[in-house]
Amino acid sequence: MRLTWIARFTFLSLLVLGAAVTQTRPATRWYKGNLHTHTLNSDGDSTPHEVATWYREHGYQFLTLSDHNYLTDVAGLNAVHAARERFLLIPGEEVTDRYGDKHVHVNAYNLSRELQPRHGNSVAETIQNNVDMIRQAMAMPSLNHPNFHWSVTKDDLLKVNNLGLLEVYNGHPTVNNVGGGGFQSLDEMWDTLLTAGKRIHGIAVDDAHHFKKMGQEFSNPGKGWIQVRASELSAAAISAAIERGDFYASSGVVLEDVRTGGGEYRITIKERPTERFTTYFIGDGGKVLAKSFDKKPAYRLTGSERYVRARVDSSFGASAWTQPLFAR
Ligand SMILES: [Zn+2]
Ligand SMILES: [Zn+2]
Structure with a gap:
């Protein structure tokens, strides 16, 4: 069949238009990442570069180095690691606070400036003050390991607003994920909050500190992670997908x-x-x-x-x- 110039032009235009329409709906894929890990910048045993290397070499695409009250600058690390494989460090910090003998640890994700704990006059107020500070810094707050030293209960979390994320699995050996002795498991705690109308998503994390010695008594990497469905590997796209709940958490x-x-x-x-x-x-x-x-x-x-x-x-x-x- 011979095409006239007009027919050819129309055909080509449709092809171009078709490509443009396809581009408006970007394809998504799953990206594996760990949002909670430590380095020598707080109580971990390895450098940020060593930790990033472990995750990159074990099939992860993104990682947050969440040191205690310390924001690791990831620009240099991103330049080194992204050059080898698709791998992204999303800046973050574990805002580490206390109320009496209770440990209140709130992670901040996609953070641009270091934050120091705000304190409060109860466990709930301590969490809320840190969550508010993290939100004001345009980062994403997550309540870490509530059962660590049996510090944070459902009654505390029911009073907290704008939290967004809760660890439902943490790979550290002494964080009591499954509850006991009258304390809720993290699964039960999550359901209590969801039933009360809180829109909270559940994450699984390593909270790894030890990369040089392995064993059940150590907090080693590779135990808890999330798989995020996003259109690209960028801090903005991954954070947005986590915020809207387009991910799942896994311990294996x-x-x-x-x-x-x-x-x-x-x-x-x-x-x-x-x-x-x-x-x-x-x-x-x-x-x-x-x-x-x-x-x-x-x-x-x-x-x-x-x-x-x-x-x-x-x-x-x-x-x-x-x-x-x-x-x-
Ligand atoms: Zn912690
Ligand atoms: Zn930690």
């Missing part, structure tokens, strides 16, 4: 996909040989709405849920936590 379970829409919550799990899974879809009050052994578990919303989230437990002992879908 890998998900191929998480989808919500059309009244359904759907997950695709990546399985390893002999591994088995139980997925719990969880709603108000921490109630299990449904349980599935499927590789592609799905939950259809009834319309009465305030929120639905899921936890995938592996027979290997690890879990993945997906983010709450706020239905109302």
Whole structure:
């Protein structure tokens, strides 16, 4: 078929237009990162460069060096590491405060200036003052390891506003993730806050300090991470995706996909040989709405849920936590 010049011009125009339309909907992919780790800039045992190298060489795409009341300048590190592979350091700090014998640690993500703890006249006020300071600095606040020294309870967190993130898994050996002795597990604490209407997303982190000695008594890397779905590997894109909850947390379970829409919550799990899974879809009050052994578990919303989230437990002992879908 012979095309006239006008037909050819129209055809080419449509091609160009088609490319432009495609570009307005950027493709997304999953990026693996750890948001909580220490270096020699506080109580870690390795330099920022050594720590960044460990994560880059172990399949992570982003990392936050969160030293106690110290903001590590990551510009130089980013130049060195990004040149080798796609890898990004997102600046951050562990704002480390106390109220009496209670430890109040609030991480600040995508931070541009160093912050010092604000203090307060109760645990809740101490958290709130630090959260407010971090928000004023245009960074993202996360409440760390609430059960460390049994410092922060649900009653404290119910009084706090604008938090955004809560650690639901921390890889440090003495942070009491699963609760006990009358204290809630971090899963239970998260559900208490979600049921009260707080819009909080759950993260899993390493809180690694030890890169030179390995063992159960040490806080080693590679235990807790998040997988973020974003259009590009930049601090702005990763932070925005975390803020809107487009990620899942993991202590070892890998998900191929998480989808919500059309009244359904759907997950695709990546399985390893002999591994088995139980997925719990969880709603108000921490109630299990449904349980599935499927590789592609799905939950259809009834319309009465305030929120639905899921936890995938592996027979290997690890879990993945997906983010709450706020239905109302
Ligand atoms: Zn801490
Ligand atoms: Zn820490």
